[in-house]
Amino acid sequence: MGFSIFFFIAFLITSLFIVMKKKLSIVDSTFIYLLILVITINVSWIVIEELKLIKVTKEAMNYTAFILTRSVITPMILVVQLNLIHKYKMKSRSFWITVASIAILLLLRVLSIQFDILTYQNWNLGFDAIYFLILHLVAFYSHQFFQKLSYREVNEL
Amino acid sequence: MLWENFDKNEISILIMLILAFIVLGLLPKRFPRNITLLSLLWGLSSGMLFDFTIGGGLMDVYKVNDLQRYELFDLLYYLLFTPFSYFFIYFYDTLGINKKTFIWYVVGWSIVGLIVNWLLTWLDIIQFQNGYVLPYSFSVFLIIQTITGVYFELIKSRQLS
Numbered sequence: 001m002g003f004s005i006f007f008f009i010a011f012l013i014t015s016l017f018i019v020m021k022k023k024l025s026i027v028d029s030t031f032i033y034l035l036i037l038v039i040t041i042n043v044s045w046i047v048i049e050e051l052k053l054i055k056v057t058k059e060a061m062n063y064t065a066f067i068l069t070r071s072v073i074t075p076m077i078l079v080v081q082l083n084l085i086h087k088y089k090m091k092s093r094s095f096w097i098t099v100a101s102i103a104i105l106l107l108l109r110v111l112s113i114q115f116d117i118l119t120y121q122n123w124n125l126g127f128d129a130i131y132f133l134i135l136h137l138v139a140f141y142s143h144q145f146f147q148k149l150s151y152r153e154v155n156e157l
Numbered sequence: 158m159l160w161e162n163f164d165k166n167e168i169s170i171l172i173m174l175i176l177a178f179i180v181l182g183l184l185p186k187r188f189p190r191n192i193t194l195l196s197l198l199w200g201l202s203s204g205m206l207f208d209f210t211i212g213g214g215l216m217d218v219y220k221v222n223d224l225q226r227y228e229l230f231d232l233l234y235y236l237l238f239t240p241f242s243y244f245f246i247y248f249y250d251t252l253g254i255n256k257k258t259f260i261w262y263v264v265g266w267s268i269v270g271l272i273v274n275w276l277l278t279w280l281d282i283i284q285f286q287n288g289y290v291l292p293y294s295f296s297v298f299l300i301i302q303t304i305t306g307v308y309f310e311l312i313k314s315r316q317l318s
Contacts, residue, residue, distance in 0.1 A: 026315055030308075031195050034202040041209045049213065050227055056214075063215045071206060150191040 002115030006065035006073070009108070013076040023086035024143070029079050031146050032139050036075040039138065043131065044070050047123070055119040062117045069108060069117075077101055078139045085140075098136055105132045166222055169280040170233050177240040187247055192312070199308075200242025203301050204235050211297075218289035222282060234282060241273075245302065246309050254306070263302045270298035 022029065047053045056066050081101040085094040109128050112118040188196070212219045221231045245266055254262045274294045277283045285291070 027191055027195055027312060031191070031198065034195075034198045038198070038202050038205055041205050045209055045213065045227060058215060060215065067210055067214075071210070146191060146194070149194065150189065 002112075002117050003061040003065045005111065005115070006068050006108075006117075010068045010072045010076075013073055013080060017076055017080050017083075020080065020083060021087070022083050024079075024083050028143060028146060029083070032082055032143055033075045033079050035142055036078045036135060036139055037071060039135065040070050040074050053121055053123040055121055057117050059116075062115065065115070066112070066117050069112065073108065074105065074135075077105060078135060081136065082139055082143055101136065102129060102132045162223055166281045167230050170230055170237065170282060174233060174237055177237060181240045181243060184247060187250060192246075193243065196243045196246045197239040199246075199305065200238040200240070201235055203242065203305070204238035207297055207301070208235070212283075216287070218285065218287050218293075220284045220286060242305065245305055249306060249309060259306060263299065263306055266302050267295055267298035270302070271295050274298075 017029075024032070048056050057063055078101070081097060084097045088094065088097070106125060106128060109118070109125065113120065186193075208219075208221065210216070212221065221234055222228055249262065252258070252262070271291065271294055274283075275291055278285065278291070
């Protein structure tokens with residue numbers, strides 16, 4: 001059951017990205033996706049395998065749901081969020097889009113616990129909220145850096 | 158942890174990293190900075206995605222360096238992927254790979270990947286376990302390099318349109 005739900009969510013977020021009117025170029029979106037992928041892979045490995053703060057299931061299908069969340073759902077949510085805040089340039093809208101994005105990621109964590117995909121050992125939702133907030137800040141500022149890098153080069157030419 | 162024993166595998170990683178980045182620096186500039194940065198990140202993320210999905214966790218088919226745990230030289234090993242993804246895209250563009258040559262280019266690079274993979278096992282940088290054998294890596298390289306080539310074509314078509 002857990003696998004089916006997370007597979008559906010992965011399908012949903014990827015489809016949403018494909019059909020949405022994108023404000024970021026394909027290169028920008030890929031850069032953010034890959035950067036967040038590298039961070040989520042490393043953070044989840046350190047938190048789960050090294051520090052043993054969270055336990056992940058050993059059941060194959062549920063483990064695949066964990067891999068989907070780590071490698072597809074979380075980075076894609078960040079990419080969609082960044083596209084949306086560039087679409088609605090008002091600061092208040094950007095704030096609420098970010099809050100909604102963090103809330104969705106937290107909800108997915110709750111679902112992971114409900115389906116025994118993850119078990120908190122010495123971890124809680126508060127730490128996750130901080131982690132997701134940092135992920136959003138990293139995505140936002142690294143995108144600004146990436147854009148400046150391209151813009152500076154255009155000006156230099 | 159930084160490393161268990163500083164010996165053959167650690168020294169080999171350092172030498173390969175230095176050589177790869179020297180070659181990268183010596184190659185004439187071909188792409189805008191954002192594409193260069195993206196191609197470097199592409200290698201790092203695709204290497205990490207496969208290693209942390211099949212190389213560790215539930216499948217755990219190979220061990221990197223001396224320990225099952227994450228050490229500094231594991232990170233340096235992953236950094237080794239960055240110049241190679243750049244080389245793949247660089248020569249893809251330089252050689253003007255098209256629909257007729259795409260398959261040969263991907264197969265050629267996959268064979269190179271397989272040889273490097275063998276070298277990494279010979280240098281004790283990676284050790285296969287749980288039934289994993291070297292030929293399986295060929296499938297991994299075919300997948301990664303096909304996606305890389307197709308993605309590069311997509312970017313080129315978007316930039317031209």
